[in-house]
Every structure is written in structure tokens, then in C-alpha cells.
Amino acid sequence: MRNPVFILWLCVAAALTFGTAKLIDNPYVFFAGYVVLQYIVLSTGWNILGGYTGYVNFGTAAFFAMGAYSTVVLHKTVPDLPLPVMIAVGGVISGVIGLGTGYLTLRLRGTFFGIATLAMSVVVQTLITNWSFVGGSRGAYVVRPDTTEYFGIDYIEYLFLLMLALSVIAVGVARAIEKSRLGYGFATIRDDELAAEATGVPTLKLKLLATALSGGFMGMAGAPLPYYVTYLDPASGFSLSYAVNTIAMPLIGGTSSWLGPVIGAVLLGTLQQVATVTISSALSLLIVGLMLVGFVILAPKGIIGWFAPKGPRK
Amino acid sequence: MSEALLTVSGLGKRFGGFIALADIELEVAKGERLGLIGPNGSGKSTLVNCLCGTLRNDSGSVRFNGRVLDGMKAHERTRLGMARSFQLPRPFGTMTLAENLRIPLLYVVQLRGAVPNIDKRCVELLDLVGLADKAHQLPTDLTQIEMRKLELARAMAAEPNLLIADESMAGLSHQEVDDILALLMRLNEQQGVTIIMIEHIMRAVMHFSQRLVVLVAGRKIADGNPADIVRQEDVVAAYLGS
Numbered sequence: 001m002r003n004p005v006f007i008l009w010l011c012v013a014a015a016l017t018f019g020t021a022k023l024i025d026n027p028y029v030f031f032a033g034y035v036v037l038q039y040i041v042l043s044t045g046w047n048i049l050g051g052y053t054g055y056v057n058f059g060t061a062a063f064f065a066m067g068a069y070s071t072v073v074l075h076k077t078v079p080d081l082p083l084p085v086m087i088a089v090g091g092v093i094s095g096v097i098g099l100g101t102g103y104l105t106l107r108l109r110g111t112f113f114g115i116a117t118l119a120m121s122v123v124v125q126t127l128i129t130n131w132s133f134v135g136g137s138r139g140a141y142v143v144r145p146d147t148t149e150y151f152g153i154d155y156i157e158y159l160f161l162l163m164l165a166l167s168v169i170a171v172g173v174a175r176a177i178e179k180s181r182l183g184y185g186f187a188t189i190r191d192d193e194l195a196a197e198a199t200g201v202p203t204l205k206l207k208l209l210a211t212a213l214s215g216g217f218m219g220m221a222g223a224p225l226p227y228y229v230t231y232l233d234p235a236s237g238f239s240l241s242y243a244v245n246t247i248a249m250p251l252i253g254g255t256s257s258w259l260g261p262v263i264g265a266v267l268l269g270t271l272q273q274v275a276t277v278t279i280s281s282a283l284s285l286l287i288v289g290l291m292l293v294g295f296v297i298l299a300p301k302g303i304i305g306w307f308a309p310k311g312p313r314k
Numbered sequence: 315m316s317e318a319l320l321t322v323s324g325l326g327k328r329f330g331g332f333i334a335l336a337d338i339e340l341e342v343a344k345g346e347r348l349g350l351i352g353p354n355g356s357g358k359s360t361l362v363n364c365l366c367g368t369l370r371n372d373s374g375s376v377r378f379n380g381r382v383l384d385g386m387k388a389h390e391r392t393r394l395g396m397a398r399s400f401q402l403p404r405p406f407g408t409m410t411l412a413e414n415l416r417i418p419l420l421y422v423v424q425l426r427g428a429v430p431n432i433d434k435r436c437v438e439l440l441d442l443v444g445l446a447d448k449a450h451q452l453p454t455d456l457t458q459i460e461m462r463k464l465e466l467a468r469a470m471a472a473e474p475n476l477l478i479a480d481e482s483m484a485g486l487s488h489q490e491v492d493d494i495l496a497l498l499m500r501l502n503e504q505q506g507v508t509i510i511m512i513e514h515i516m517r518a519v520m521h522f523s524q525r526l527v528v529l530v531a532g533r534k535i536a537d538g539n540p541a542d543i544v545r546q547e548d549v550v551a552a553y554l555g556s
Contacts, residue, residue: 181420191406197388200421
């Protein structure tokens with residue numbers, strides 16, 4: 001399928017999603033759906049670095065929270081800025097941080113890279129906790145309007161729509177990369193960097209591009225968060241569960257293609273939301289743990305691994 | 315002999331206290347077929363790695379096609395027209411054979427401005443090394459010998475001026491050695507590709523090389539006409555002991 005056609009189908013799927021949510025006529029659907037969509041963006045972004053190039057990033061929370069905190073800063077300085085612009089700014093900031101992190105850490109491989117990203121996350125959290133302008137450890141309140149001036153939809157519906165749009169963009173970009181020269185280059189990095197260089201792939205440049213793109217999408221996923229939660233403190237913004245979920249979702253769905261993170265995010269995200277309502281919110285990490293164990297045994301290549309024929313990475 | 319394609323002067327490489335290469339002087343002319351031999355551990359692969367930018371040489375310099383390569387990254391050298399096959403095959407494990415060849419086509423040939431029909435070219439190249447029927451299999455399905463052929467095909471896919479074949483025939487049968495030799499000969503004679511062959515199979519080296527260079531313990535001890543070189547006393551001593 002050509003990319004424009006694919007994007008069109010994505011838009012149709014997104015429109016159907018919104019329509020269905022609207023039909024259910026319960027605002028909670030939008031609250032829960034927002035989280036699932038947010039995880040689609042997060043895990044798709046993560047997968048650009050973690051799945052395509054094979055660099056496992058444990059610092060999701062840092063990129064995510066940087067997006068959220070850039071919105072807090074913008075909300076306090078230029079409150080009239082439309083949210084989509086704030087999202088773009090959050091994405092750029094996290095992308096630049098991704099680039100910086102990449103430059104400093106990409107000479108590390110495997111576990112060492114993972115530890116470095118985790119450390120980076122702790123450092124960023126410490127900085128934010130000690131920055132009183134964004135609330136420091138007390139946190140920051142962001143009062144959101146009830147409705148929007150767009151078609152008179154509720155603000156939560158607006159947030160849902162924005163996240164839906166971000167999902168479409170993230171998934172569209174991820175798929176476009178996969179089938180392109182860039183995607184092949186990313187895959188060579190995952191397979192063998194030495195051989196990649198020998199066949200003309202500029203590995204450092206591609207790795208930096210991957211960290212920047214990946215960080216950017218995670219930042220965009222986090223940017224609307226302050227308006228969603230209305231109160232943001234470092235402990236929740238940098239919550240480890242973001243990092244864990246964002247790694248678990250692509251692994252469960254499958255890391256080799258754009259579809260894996262989407263399946264993983266929808267499956268795990270929905271399960272967690274249902275469990276939160278029916279049983280307890282404390283259960284969600286347990287669910288992740290159990291599913292990870294189960295999938296490592298049953299589907300080491302993720303759910304898409306069940307359907308993909310043995311062989312071609314298509 | 316025509317002008318030099320590759321000029322190596324005073325090249326040295328050490329790993330800690332171990333001197334892997336010392337003062338290597340080497341000139342390879344355009345269109346030449348050079349054999350590089352030496353006992354195990356004599357520095358042949360280290361020299362290849364220094365030429366291709368996989369390792370940094372500590373001293374000396376490498377000129378290729380009129381450009382000084384010092385400090386240049388491996389992928390830049392590949393784009394300038396230097397391709398190599400690895401001694402231990404390093405295929406891209408999650409990609410099919412055709413996709414393996416796609417990489418140099420995308421990143422070298424296309425970026426030079428040529429726009430080949432990639433799918434067709436992949437099959438052509440695989441056909442050259444006799445792997446066309448396995449185009450859509452993964453490298454894990456291949457035997458070691460087939461992997462060496464894939465290695466060679468991937469190096470050829472970059473359409474190099476200089477091809478460095480690092481022991482691409484080890485373990486091959488008599489007939490297969492002849493096939494690969496014929497392939498390299500064709501590449502050299504019809505497309506004018508300069509080839510450096512590193513090989514232990516003397517039959518192949520002697521048949522192939524116009525000139526032979528011998529490395530022993532990181533030093534070049536001989537350089538010249540193959541038939542003369544193999545009778546040279548120090549060369550014989552290096553291989554058989556004195």
C-alpha cells in the first residue's frame with residue numbers, strides 16, 4: 001500500500017474511533033481512550049529507536065515528562081497559545097534532548113545504553129523537581145477550560161482528538177520509515193553496525209536521527225498531559241510505569257513493524273484501563289509483568305510474529 | 315603499469331603493546347589484481363580494516379583515487395568506491411538475501427546518482443554467486459560457504475573501484491573456488507575493478523594474482539611477481555619454518 005493511501009485509511013480508522021467514542025456517549029470513554037492513544041504514540045515513538053535500530057531506551061519517562069513540562073512552562077508564560085502549538089514545541093524540545101542524549105550515549109551498546117538512558121531520566125527528574133517555576137516537587141496546576149471554541153466539543157473530547165491526530169501522524173511516519181531507505185538503514189544498525197558501515201550506511205547519523213525522532217514523538221505524547229491531569233508533579237510525570245509500559249507494548253505487539261506497537265498499546269492499554277475501573281489501578285503494573293512473562297514464552301517476536309511468515313521482514 | 319589507485323605509506327597500527335602493522339608501504343595500480351598472503355596473525359585483516367576505516371591506523375596514511383582517506387569513516391570510504399567482504403561473514407540477520415544486497419544499492423549506488431532497478435539488480439547479483447533461488451530466505455538458512463558468497467555479492471553490489479576480498483574462498487570446494495575465481499576475473503577484466511585478494515588457498519592466489527605481497531608479523535617482507543615471491547627464502551621460511 002502506498003503511503004498516502006495508508007494515511008487515508010489511518011484517518012478513516014481515526015474518524016471511526018472518534019465516532020464510536022462519541023456514540024457511546026460517556027465522557028469516561030474519552031478519558032480512558034486518551035490514555036490508550038497516548039500509549040500508541042509513546043510506543044510507536046519508542047519503537048523507532050528501540051525496535052528499528054535495536055537501541056533499548058529506558059528513559060521514556062524523561063522524554064514524555066519534558067513534553068509535559070514544556071507545556072507547563074508555556075501555559076505559565078503564554079497561556080493563549082493553542083495546544084497544538086504547545087505539542088509541537090514539546091516535541092521539538094524532547095527531540096533536541098533525544099539528539100543530545102544520542103550524541104552522548106550512542107557509543108554505548110546494549111545494556112550500557114539502557115542504563116545511560118535510565119540515568120538520564122533520573123537526572124532530568126531531579127532538575128525538574130528543583131525548578132520552582134514549574135512547581136518543583138509540589139507540582140503545577142493547569143486549569144483547563146470546560147469546552148473549546150471548536151464545534152463546541154468538550155475539552156476532553158478535544159484532547160482525545162488531538163491524541164488521535166498524533167497517533168495517526170506517529171503511525172504514518174513509522175510506517176513510511178519502515179519501507180524506506182531510512183528504515184533499511186535502521187535495520188542494518190540493529191543487525192550489525194560494522195557491516196552497516198561497510199555497506200555505506202552512515203550509522204552515527206542514522207542513530208541520531210532515530211533518537212531525535214523517537215524522543216520527539218514521546219515529547220509530543222506528553223505535551224497535552226498537564227491539560228489532561230490538570231495537576232502535574234514530577235513523581236507522576238516521570239512515573240516508571242511510562243517507561244515500563246512503553247517498552248512492554250512494542251515487545252508484546254512485535255518490534256519489527258509499525259503494527260506491533262499499535263497492537264500492544266491497544267491491547268495492554270485497554271486491559272489496564274478496564275482493570276483500573278473494575279478491579280484496582282494498582283493492578284496495572286502487575287498485568288504488564290504477567291503479560292510480558294507470558295509473551296516472552298508464547299510469542300518471542302510479539303503478536304505479529306504469530307502471523308508473519310518465517311522469513312522476510314515485511 | 316598505470317597510475318596508482320591505492321597508495322599506502324608508512325602505515326602502522328598497534329594494539330596496546332602489540333605491533334600489528336609497521337611501516338607498510340603499498341601501491342596498487344588501477345585494474346590490478348593483487349594477492350595478499352601471510353601466515354595467520356600476520357596483520358592481513360588488520361591492514362584491510364585500516365584501509366576500509368573499520369580501524370584507525372596510528373600512523374601513516376592511505377590515499378585512494380586521489381583522496382587522502384585518513385580520518386574518514388568507513389561508510390564514506392565505501393561511497394568513494396572501496397568495498398570489502400568480511401573474513402567472518404557478517405550478513406544482516408533479520409533481512410533476506412535480496413534485502414542484504416539492497417543496502418549497498420540504496421546507500422552507495424543510489425546516492426552516487428545512479429538509479430538502478432533495485433529488485434532486478436539484487437537478483438542479478440545473487441545469480442552471479444549462485445544464490446538466486448534463495449533470494450527470499452534469511453541468512454540463517456545459509457551454509458558458511460553460501461554466506462561467504464553473499465558477503466562477496468554484497469561487496470560487489472556497491473559497484474566498487476577496489477574490491478577487497480578477505481578470505482572469501484576458505485572452505486569452498488575445488489569447483490566453487492574456480493567459480494568464485496572466474497567471477498572475480500570477470501569483474502576485473504570486464505568492469506576494470508581493482509581487486510585485492512587475501513587468501514590461504516595458494517592455488518587460487520597464484521592463478522589470480524598479477525602481483526603478490528607477503529606480510530609476516532606486521533611487516534611487508536616481499537612484493538613482486540608471484541612466481542618469484544614463492545621461491546623467495548624468507549617467504550618460504552615464514553610459512554614452513556627455517
